[in-house]
Amino acid sequence: MAEPGAPESARREANRPVAATDEMIGRLIGGRYRLVRRLGSGGMGTVYLCEHAALSRRYALKVLHADRASDPEVVERFRQEARAAAAIDQENVVDVLDYGEDPSGELFYVMEALDGRTLAQVMREDGPLQVERALALFEQVCRALGAAHGRGVIHRDVKPDNVLVERLEDGSERAKLIDFGISHVPGNDRLTRDGEIIGTPEYMSPEQASGGEVDALTDVYAAGVLAYELLTGTLPLLGTTAVATLVAHQTQVPEAPSARRPGIPAEVDRLVLRMLAKKPADRFPSMRALAAEVMRLRVTSFSQAGGRDGGWGGGGWDDERGGTGSGGTISLSALPPVGQAFAPMPAPSSPTLPHQRLRPVLPRVALAGVAVVLILAAVIAVTLLRPGAEGKASAGPAVAPAATLTSPLTATPTPTATPTATPTAPPTATPTATPTATTSATTSAAPSLPATEPPAPPVARPAPRAAPPAEPRPAAGDVKDPYATPADPLKPDPFR
Secondary structure, three states: OOOOOOOHHHHHHHOOOOHHHHOOOOOEEOOOEEEEEEEEEOOOEEEEEEEEOOOOOEEEEEEEOHHHOOOHHHHHHHHHHHHHHHHHOOOOEOOEEEEEEOOOOOEEEEEEOOOEEEHHHHHHHHOOOOHHHHHHHHHHHHHHHHHHHHOOOEOOOOOHHHEEEEEOOOOOEEEEEOOOOOOEOOOOHHHOOOOOOOOOHHHOOHHHHOOOOOOHHHHHHHHHHHHHHHHHOOOOOOOOOHHHHHHHHHHOOOOOHHHHOOOOOHHHHHHHHHHOOOOHHHOOOOHHHHHHHHHHHHHHHHHHHHHHOOOOOOOOHHHHHOOOOOOOOOOHHHOOOHHHHOOOOOOOOOOOOHHHHHOOHHHHHHHHHHHHHHHHHHHHHHHHHOOOOHHHHHOOOOHHHHHHHHHHHHOOOOOOHHHHHHHHOOOOOOOOHHHHHHHHHHHHHHHHOOOOOOOOOOOOOOOOOOOOOOOOOOOOOOOOOOOOOOOOOOOOOOOO
16 A cells, blocks of 8 residues: 555555566566566566576566556657666666567566665665765765766656665665656657656656656756755655645745754755756756765765764764765875874984094095195105206205195094104105194194094104215216116217
């Protein structure tokens, strides 16, 4: 028995005899689909769970009612329903796989088998949905209708009975739009007569209720009625009869959803009331624009609420709101700290003090200075020992290189640098020059040491050695060139 106030199609279906449909159980339809059990019935046909005889895979099969198979228009609508659903190919639209006629005369088409409940059953069993859950399912319905409109298909019968909700393996919910029986498909205008009223009165737009032209905005209005019912559990406009309901949709303005259910955000009120605008131009321009607005509300409004409630547990998202978490957007502030997802970083090493950084550098600088001085001393020694440089060596300017040699050595903290480099001076240098230069270089270089270094101990200077006796210089005529060779008397001078 149908409930009071139910649509006329539902009352006719409730009065339809069930015995005839039960006789279909076990039959093989189309030579390959065996009917397992009855799933439900609509205005045009009955849906069964079937199993493919060869593949042992289960599907849903819809059979046209035998008492309506004699009407050519009904037969054409049944065929159009299968073609319309098969042409859309979107994840939120039921997938139609096959169409045929049984040898006994029954028309049927095969769909994917969906394990779930209709939105009407969900509301009867769960009551009005929480706002987050309602918007998550409603957004999927909008996307399904947007895909249908992209193919030129106008559903014209959007209601909770035609939306199936299935639960996926990850616990989320997915909405599926079904029953395109009275949809408007391009090229089949002859099935829609001017002035004819087709649809469910409780969900019909004002232009549809008056028999006017329908388009995508007609589905936008019906979707608004669906959203209103999901949020409040009641219809926005309802008369005592079907005609009174049609008149109410044309003349009355519904109250805001929050007036019937406190706590609904004002933005959601504005969203629903805009869909229910009497003039099509005042509604959302398209179903895709509506889906985008619903997604924006979910992201901006309820993701922040999820972050405040903790989001990830402790009676947060699912427990306090009664939702399933399907489609719920969780803010980034609700994510667990990054440190919990990665191994802790190793502790940093102890800081290095400035004097600890300078200590390894000073020996390298000293060694480099010693190397430079040794190279300079070797160059000077070679220059002095070259023939013809004896006069320059006796003049005594070799004292300056000795001072240059010892000056960088005494700047190092190593006290043995000065006596090591002292013997490199040429023997012709005066013996008093080296100790004096060493003393002055040490005194001037001492302040350059770091403040943290203790002062270097005094260096014991060796006693000056006696100068070797000067050798008598030969006369200018007695000096013989060691590289000169006697001329060959047998060969004449070629340059003479």
